Amino acid sequence: MESYAVEPHTGRPDAGQPSTGRPSTAQPDAGQPSTGQPDAGQPSTAQPDAGQPSTGQPSTGQPAARPDRPRRPEAARPGGQEPLLTVRGLVKHFPITEGLLRRQVAAVRAVDGIDFTVDAGETLGVVGESGCGKTTTGRLVLRLEEPTAGSIEFEGRDISHLSRGAMRPLRRDLQMIFQDPFSSLNPRHTVGTIVGAPFRLQGMKPPGGVKHAVQELLELCGLSPEHYNRYPHEFSGGQRQRIGVARALALRPKMIVADEPVSALDVSIQAQVVNLLDDLQQELGLTYLIIAHDLSVIRHVSDRVAVMYLGKIVEIGSRESVYAGPMHPYTVALMSAVPTPEPDPSRRRERILLTGDVPSPIDPPPACRFHTRCWKAQRICREVEPPLRELAPGHRVACHFPENLGGS
Ligand SMILES: Nc1ncnc2c1ncn2[C@@H]1O[C@H](COP(=O)(O)OP(=O)(O)O)[C@@H](O)[C@H]1O
Ligand code: SF4
Numbered sequence: 435m436e437s438y439a440v441e442p443h444t445g446r447p448d449a450g451q452p453s454t455g456r457p458s459t460a461q462p463d464a465g466q467p468s469t470g471q472p473d474a475g476q477p478s479t480a481q482p483d484a485g486q487p488s489t490g491q492p493s494t495g496q497p498a499a500r501p502d503r504p505r506r507p508e509a510a511r512p513g514g515q516e517p518l519l520t521v522r523g524l525v526k527h528f529p530i531t532e533g534l535l536r537r538q539v540a541a542v543r544a545v546d547g548i549d550f551t552v553d554a555g556e557t558l559g560v561v562g563e564s565g566c567g568k569t570t571t572g573r574l575v576l577r578l579e580e581p582t583a584g585s586i587e588f589e590g591r592d593i594s595h596l597s598r599g600a601m602r603p604l605r606r607d608l609q610m611i612f613q614d615p616f617s618s619l620n621p622r623h624t625v626g627t628i629v630g631a632p633f634r635l636q637g638m639k640p641p642g643g644v645k646h647a648v649q650e651l652l653e654l655c656g657l658s659p660e661h662y663n664r665y666p667h668e669f670s671g672g673q674r675q676r677i678g679v680a681r682a683l684a685l686r687p688k689m690i691v692a693d694e695p696v697s698a699l700d701v702s703i704q705a706q707v708v709n710l711l712d713d714l715q716q717e718l719g720l721t722y723l724i725i726a727h728d729l730s731v732i733r734h735v736s737d738r739v740a741v742m743y744l745g746k747i748v749e750i751g752s753r754e755s756v757y758a759g760p761m762h763p764y765t766v767a768l769m770s771a772v773p774t775p776e777p778d779p780s781r782r783r784e785r786i787l788l789t790g791d792v793p794s795p796i797d798p799p800p801a802c803r804f805h806t807r808c809w810k811a812q813r814i815c816r817e818v819e820p821p822l823r824e825l826a827p828g829h830r831v832a833c834h835f836p837e838n839l840g841g842s
């Protein structure tokens with residue numbers, strides 16, 4: 435099982451910081467290890483950019499962490515308003531073929547019937563072990579993959595099977611932030627070319643010109659307008675991810691899918707990029723689908739959390755509800771592995787070690803897919819698939835014998 439030990443968001447005392455008109459976390463990534471490039475004229479990796487708002491954060495290379503921002507309460511959600519994104523019964527099977535005729539012999543059931551919604555302005559965090567279908571879910575939502583079955587509605591419009599051409603105008607509204615800021619930026623292109631590419635691809639002329647718009651985006655993301663003519667290799671990992679974020683924001687999208695946006699970064703930098711995403715959301719009213727295997731990251735950024743296991747959503751609910759009282763045994767096990775600063779020993783969770791590997795998504799276990807690893811499994815779990823039932827307001831769980839019923 436992967437480690438969920440990173441805790442990048444504790445105790446940063448900058449809530450209520452005076453607004454600078456820019457996201458308050460837009461500082462460069464202090465203490466980022468060198469990229470190994472000669473650093474003459476390198477955009478600073480350890481010094482604040484000129485004109486950068488100070489956060490009073492010492493440049494120690496420690497996580498620039500802060501407490502979880504209070505998320506939107508249920509009541510603040512737009513009443514009766516359609517979700518921005520609605521996913522129903524979504525399935526993606528990758529065929530496995532054999533022989534010259536490429537006869538299909540099996541399929542990887544990467545995503546196997548999931549339902550969720552994302553409201554405008556909120557963040558849905560998707561969490562789960564490697565291979566459970568998170569990336570495929572994100573790619574389906576962006577229509578980078580063709581769904582095998584099910585539907586995806588964006589702003590009430592069914593986009594499940596739109597052609598590439600028909601998706602093109604929608605690319606303005608739906609953008610992606612990639613996991614790896616090292617491979618996702620073309621090393622031969624300047625920052626100006628990279629961040630300005632969406633304008634050119636969409637044939638858009640922003641007021642004031644592309645260069646001006648790109649420089650504004652760089653500033654918004656905590657970089658300097660002078661970085662316009664530099665190349666990706668001149669930047670640290672955190673700064674490169676900021677370039678990726680600036681590119682995703684160029685066309686002012688409504689929704690961003692971020693697939694493991696910080697997992698390739700040094701731990702000391704992760705919180706800064708997470709905080710940047712948070713601040714950009716507040717400033718620009720963005721809607722996020724954020725995918726991560728790290729429960730600490732998901733906890734910090736999400737309004738609601740979906741836990742995936744072998745192509746299924748096994749639990750979904752508000753961050754508070756899921757983290758305070760996880761009900762699916764899989765979620766309970768994942769959370770038990772996260773060290774939490776809990777002073778009361780009676781409330782400390784016992785660590786549950788999941789035994790065995792994640793089964794293959796080619797031939798997942800019948801009924802409850804978690805039964806091969808679940809310490810509560812009984813006969814019914816092997817025979818009857820548990821439906822995703824609402825067991826607390828807005829909190830749905832697929833388990834015959836849920837934990838923490840009636841609150842934590
Ligand atoms: N293009 C593909 N062809 C075949 N199998 C794939 C493809 N993409 C993903 N998979 C498989 O689908 C499953 C889910 O993958 P993925 O969505 O990347 O999971 P996660 O992001 O949670 O690690 C994995 O078993 C993976 O190997
Ligand atoms: S349905 Fe049964 S096997 Fe599945 S998670 Fe619940 S208790 Fe465990």
Ligand SMILES: [Mg+2]
Nearest residue numbers: 565568569570
């Ligand atoms: Mg992935």
